[in-house]
Amino acid sequence: xxxxxxxxxxLVKRTGEKVFLxxxxxxxxxxxxxxxxxxGLGLRLIYFSYDVKMKEKGDIPEGYSVSREKKERFSLxxxxxxxxxxxxxxxxxxxxxxxxxxxxxxxxxLTVT
Amino acid sequence: GENVEQHPSTLSVQEGDSAVIKCTYSxxxxxxxxxxxxxxxxxxxxxxxxxxxxxxxxxxRIAVTLNKTAxxxxxxxxxxxxxxxxxxxxxxxxxxxxxxxxxxNQVVVIx
Numbered sequence: 001x002x003x004x005x006x007x008x009x010x011l012v013k014r015t016g017e018k019v020f021l022x023x024x025x026x027x028x029x030x031x032x033x034x035x036x037x038x039x040g041l042g043l044r045l046i047y048f049s050y051d052v053k054m055k056e057k058g059d060i061p062e063g064y065s066v067s068r069e070k071k072e073r074f075s076l077x078x079x080x081x082x083x084x085x086x087x088x089x090x091x092x093x094x095x096x097x098x099x100x101x102x103x104x105x106x107x108x109x110l111t112v113t
Numbered sequence: 114g115e116n117v118e119q120h121p122s123t124l125s126v127q128e129g130d131s132a133v134i135k136c137t138y139s140x141x142x143x144x145x146x147x148x149x150x151x152x153x154x155x156x157x158x159x160x161x162x163x164x165x166x167x168x169x170x171x172x173x174r175i176a177v178t179l180n181k182t183a184x185x186x187x188x189x190x191x192x193x194x195x196x197x198x199x200x201x202x203x204x205x206x207x208x209x210x211x212x213x214x215x216x217x218n219q220v221v222v223i224x
Contacts, residue, residue: 031210042216050210100145100206104156
């Protein structure tokens, strides 16, 4: 079974703080993704990575950056958290080029106060 | 990029009845169409998918149909049970690796 884990289930941060969300997958997948999920808006892609040190912007990258130093780990960084970044953040992974099936982590509920 | 739309947003059905959720997509080059189920407080999980070389796929009580000409695909759940209550997301694969998701449908099965 593919296992995708995220470092925290719940996180509370203050406005202006730097926030790191970590995601780890154990199936040697090449692709990793960060989404945010908001009620009525579905899953929106923030960034994805198709290889170590490679990244591409998704649909809503503003205010976020990512890091992929190792194949199994993909980090989402909020350089200066704002209240409008309060959301559920979901990480996912998939095998490789042309492999669309994505496996999701449990999510991190981030609240920025 | 790809744009996926899902209707209706909320669907209530009596236990034992069928539920149908329909999605439309915009990119005719898309060739992979999965459906994810997300129960309350849990992660989205793939329940069924279809590729563009087939028109229908079934797995027990769930089925997906695809109409490439009209660019729409549907999820059918028969003999609904309370455990089918969840949010269902459709998606379309595009580019090499990406999925574009619909906004989700809340399905409520009334016992």
